[in-house]
Amino acid sequence: MTNASEPAEGVSLVYQCRLDLSTSTIVCLRDLLRSHLKAVRSPFRSQPAGRVAVLVLAMLRHDQRLLDLASGNGVPESTLRRWRDEMIDLLAARAPRLDRALRKIARRGGEVVLLDGTLIPTQRRTGKANRPNYSGKNHRNGLHFLALTDERGRLIWISAARPGRTHDATAARRDKRSSST
Known part of the structure; x- marks a missing residue:
């Protein structure tokens, strides 16, 4: 029996990449x-x-x-x-709730916010577990996120990950009622 975590050549290789983080x-x-x-x-x-x-x-x-x-x-x-x-x-x-983030913007005198959904591509899983993550609109597998920005495009709030098939309106309706802090 062979150990799958050992490389076939007997020499291990460490993969390195650059990660730009502050x-x-x-x-x-x-x-x-x-x-x-x-x-x-x-x-x-x-x-x-x-x-x-x-x-x-x-x-x-x-x-x-x-x-x-x-x-x-x-x-x-x-x-x-x-x-x-x-x-x-x-x-x-x-992360704050959507309704709390909107109230905070209103208190500061903000008049314009942009709420938009986006699909973050992910690797395809096999079987029935894959179906909820497939977006028919984008023809890709992924996770759906809603993002709220101010008029200058600065991120104010982002939703939790939802299956890729979720519509923007449905996600906003559910996030309005979410009780996470």
């Missing part, structure tokens, strides 16, 4: 993760919080297979998946 982005995510770990009283992590943040950002930015990124950095694939899901949940918990 230091403040990494520090923000690192501090967010540190405060979460203190809150749940997690005594140990195999990697420091800053390295976890960089790995998760690299994974999200380059849509790289988890196994490739994990083996190149000495972290199990399941751990990397757990870190990714944990970081997404932490960021989503900080």
Whole structure:
């Protein structure tokens, strides 16, 4: 029986890529993760919080297979998946609700906002799990996001990921009623 994680030639290769991120982005995510770990009283992590943040950002930015990124950095694939899901949940918990973001704009005297949906392409999954993520309008698989910007185009709010088949109006209606903080 062969081990699938070992290369056939017997020599491992680490894939490197350039990840353009500001230091403040990494520090923000690192501090967010540190405060979460203190809150749940997690005594140990195999990697420091800053390295976890960089790995998760690299994974999200380059849509790289988890196994490739994990083996190149000495972290199990399941751990990397757990870190990714944990970081997404932490960021989503900080996002304001759509109605609160609109009220905040109104208090500041903003008169114009742009609300638009976009499809972020993803890799196709097989079987029935693929069907909700297929957008007939764009003829692609992906996840649907709503974005709210001010008149200058600055991002004010972005929705949670929805299946690619979701219409903009349906997503806005559901986000108006969402109870996440």
